[in-house]
Amino acid sequence: MVLANENYIKLSDSHYIEDIEKRVNAYKILHPNEKIYRIGAISPSLPLPLDAVKSMQRAVEDLSTINEFRGYGPAQGYDFLIDKILKEYRSNFAVSFEKECVFVSSGSTTDLANITNIVSSDNIVAIADTIDPAYENTTVLNGHAGKLKNGKWSNLVYLQCNESTNFLPQLPTERVDVIFLSNPNNVTGTAIKRSDLKRWVDYAAENESLIIYDASFQAFIKDENIPGSIYEIKGAKKVAIEIRSFSKDASFAAVRCGFTIVPNELQACTFGGKYVPINRLWKKLIQNYTNGVSYISQRGAEALFTRKSKTEISELVNYYMINASLIREELNAMGYRVFGGQNSPYIWFKIPNSNTSWKFFLHLLHDLGIVGTPGIVFGPENDRYMRFSGYCNRNDLIAALKIMKNNF
Amino acid sequence: MVLANENYIKLSDSHYIEDIEKRVNAYKILHPNEKIYRIGAISPSLPLPLDAVKSMQRAVEDLSTINEFRGYGPAQGYDFLIDKILKEYRSNFAVSFEKECVFVSSGSTTDLANITNIVSSDNIVAIADTIDPAYENTTVLNGHAGKLKNGKWSNLVYLQCNESTNFLPQLPTERVDVIFLSNPNNVTGTAIKRSDLKRWVDYAAENESLIIYDASFQAFIKDENIPGSIYEIKGAKKVAIEIRSFSKDASFAAVRCGFTIVPNELQACTFGGKYVPINRLWKKLIQNYTNGVSYISQRGAEALFTRKSKTEISELVNYYMINASLIREELNAMGYRVFGGQNSPYIWFKIPNSNTSWKFFLHLLHDLGIVGTPGIVFGPENDRYMRFSGYCNRNDLIAALKIMKNNF
Numbered sequence: 001m002v003l004a005n006e007n008y009i010k011l012s013d014s015h016y017i018e019d020i021e022k023r024v025n026a027y028k029i030l031h032p033n034e035k036i037y038r039i040g041a042i043s044p045s046l047p048l049p050l051d052a053v054k055s056m057q058r059a060v061e062d063l064s065t066i067n068e069f070r071g072y073g074p075a076q077g078y079d080f081l082i083d084k085i086l087k088e089y090r091s092n093f094a095v096s097f098e099k100e101c102v103f104v105s106s107g108s109t110t111d112l113a114n115i116t117n118i119v120s121s122d123n124i125v126a127i128a129d130t131i132d133p134a135y136e137n138t139t140v141l142n143g144h145a146g147k148l149k150n151g152k153w154s155n156l157v158y159l160q161c162n163e164s165t166n167f168l169p170q171l172p173t174e175r176v177d178v179i180f181l182s183n184p185n186n187v188t189g190t191a192i193k194r195s196d197l198k199r200w201v202d203y204a205a206e207n208e209s210l211i212i213y214d215a216s217f218q219a220f221i222k223d224e225n226i227p228g229s230i231y232e233i234k235g236a237k238k239v240a241i242e243i244r245s246f247s248k249d250a251s252f253a254a255v256r257c258g259f260t261i262v263p264n265e266l267q268a269c270t271f272g273g274k275y276v277p278i279n280r281l282w283k284k285l286i287q288n289y290t291n292g293v294s295y296i297s298q299r300g301a302e303a304l305f306t307r308k309s310k311t312e313i314s315e316l317v318n319y320y321m322i323n324a325s326l327i328r329e330e331l332n333a334m335g336y337r338v339f340g341g342q343n344s345p346y347i348w349f350k351i352p353n354s355n356t357s358w359k360f361f362l363h364l365l366h367d368l369g370i371v372g373t374p375g376i377v378f379g380p381e382n383d384r385y386m387r388f389s390g391y392c393n394r395n396d397l398i399a400a401l402k403i404m405k406n407n408f
Numbered sequence: 409m410v411l412a413n414e415n416y417i418k419l420s421d422s423h424y425i426e427d428i429e430k431r432v433n434a435y436k437i438l439h440p441n442e443k444i445y446r447i448g449a450i451s452p453s454l455p456l457p458l459d460a461v462k463s464m465q466r467a468v469e470d471l472s473t474i475n476e477f478r479g480y481g482p483a484q485g486y487d488f489l490i491d492k493i494l495k496e497y498r499s500n501f502a503v504s505f506e507k508e509c510v511f512v513s514s515g516s517t518t519d520l521a522n523i524t525n526i527v528s529s530d531n532i533v534a535i536a537d538t539i540d541p542a543y544e545n546t547t548v549l550n551g552h553a554g555k556l557k558n559g560k561w562s563n564l565v566y567l568q569c570n571e572s573t574n575f576l577p578q579l580p581t582e583r584v585d586v587i588f589l590s591n592p593n594n595v596t597g598t599a600i601k602r603s604d605l606k607r608w609v610d611y612a613a614e615n616e617s618l619i620i621y622d623a624s625f626q627a628f629i630k631d632e633n634i635p636g637s638i639y640e641i642k643g644a645k646k647v648a649i650e651i652r653s654f655s656k657d658a659s660f661a662a663v664r665c666g667f668t669i670v671p672n673e674l675q676a677c678t679f680g681g682k683y684v685p686i687n688r689l690w691k692k693l694i695q696n697y698t699n700g701v702s703y704i705s706q707r708g709a710e711a712l713f714t715r716k717s718k719t720e721i722s723e724l725v726n727y728y729m730i731n732a733s734l735i736r737e738e739l740n741a742m743g744y745r746v747f748g749g750q751n752s753p754y755i756w757f758k759i760p761n762s763n764t765s766w767k768f769f770l771h772l773l774h775d776l777g778i779v780g781t782p783g784i785v786f787g788p789e790n791d792r793y794m795r796f797s798g799y800c801n802r803n804d805l806i807a808a809l810k811i812m813k814n815n816f
Contacts (some may be wrong), residue, residue: 001677002527002617003530003585004678004684005529006528006679008689008693013688022572042481046470047473047477053472057465063456064455069455069456071449071655071659071661071662085653097426106514109697113696114697115699117549118416119412120412121413122411135648138696151613224803251479254471256699256700270414271414276417278420282415284421288521288546289517290514291515291518292664295662296704
């Protein structure tokens, strides 16, 4: 008899994007002619850099000719893209890796989900209290969690990350083996400074822990005290995997391409007490669970490293960051407590009048036609918060902020 | 301290494609000017159907415009592709599914690898004795296997599939919970007839087992007694997941797109004795481990269902199948025992003179410049076999077969 994997039973079905869309669709049916202002998006709204478009057009053409046609590509990614990534790390972060440390991915989601599969389910995984639910969900599915009680899983360690800490995660107070860090934080937009990140690297070195560092929003960092890569910190190669995305800055959400760096210096221990390179474990996963990433997507990603693309990407980032500033200013002027939006497109703020976040969400939607993201989807402790995002149309945003101002 | 997942320790590092390429590269260095005849390929050598090329060009263009730009797509795939798949199943196999039963994938590899993650590690998994090693490897990584002894894992059930059974897998003689079937077989090219497949469906219904049916090579079926889909068999919706690829027939290996059908009728049991839809478990995996498949690849796949593409795909398949016939004829004429090649591009044959398969491989490579696939990479019991493939250039193949004929 087929038995279900119990980890898949204990994790609830809900998916917050769907929960939001259901409510938006219900509103649309009731108010078919009303304008809706979407200022809660999680990915760019502007088109791809032109060189990436051209490069993907050429890649499609390659596959249409006998001479340039390709079958299965290397599981780990093509050298043409890996070389560009290595060069960027050398020039931007003054850090070198061997080729085999870079793994091209179909976006960061899959790698972030798979990563806790290569470590023992006996390992204790630590997750910031306020962080994208994907880390927690996949850690549960991968068998690292115990039971759910009051919205928290036993066996997982939750790192304090709330208003009292300025939404910056605090170091574990107990020993943990694996730590998810997202910097800038992919929920609140807050960011850990270089000097603070050093304390995490030191903690991991001391406890032989592994940091899984999600740097998907690194292109949005404006403050020079915030590191663009964890490898800017001395010793990080021995403790950290870094996961990167092209979706958040270069509009690649529909293209599906990112990369993961697994340094050769990282080690895990076997039950028999031997050390093995984590790179080898991850390579085994990639070789067995994928057949490489789309050649077309990889050619697109390669073209993101041209001078022209870099200019276009910083223009895209600036557009979203100006939006974020407008949101910050307006919410500040309205007297809200505001976080993020300075090194991230996300603005996280406290809901006035002690409303719950779904109640506030529905108020914004039904009374003002504005769609944000209710904090509760990022954990029960965030039910007094709401998120807006700079990933929106400037004119819509200005109109939405005006409506809010006139109604609060 | 980070502990490795022991399943990743116990599975060996080797990957057969790399093992072959290493030997070919060594030969190339020694003989830089010698022609090499590659007749062991695992994917098409001819370009994409033209409509798929055009459709992907348009998709790339979509992402370059403000109006058509897209961010994250639906995790399960776009309706435009799912609708085409559903229509194909209705017209080709007279079977209907609800939309939510189709999951667009980045190719069959990932889905075949992930599928045993949604069932309990207590479940007994059965794998044909001669089958692609990917099934066995990922079943081990997913925690279903015990210890390795003489090339076989305890806790896995190996289904007899050798010369005495004409390389057709035999029904389990003990109770098993999950069964991998590949039809036509992705190693030997042999195929299970409709009447025999019915016995598998009946077995699964009786034992409440789940069949994972890999139909990647269905486009190559010429014999009308061989089913193109397991859902041609009555009752299969209650026992089988079907996995499909666009790589093997439509030259999509570098594009990365396929699909998986998980009928609503499939059920798994929880430890608490309740039944849950397997579709819901799989949806949970897809929603948490992916962020959808490349929009460009999905637009390419959509265009494979035009009348023009269908004609082009059958021309591609015919080209490879004529190659397969040439191989069969020549090997038969040389007195070899030959399997497959009639409903599959793969030809599986017994090596003469009791050579081992690596020895024969090296003989073909070094003495004749011919590259095939040694049987041992598909399990130790296949060390007296070799595989050739119709995925090659016709002229090269004719030259290679002439060389073989003159040398044996």
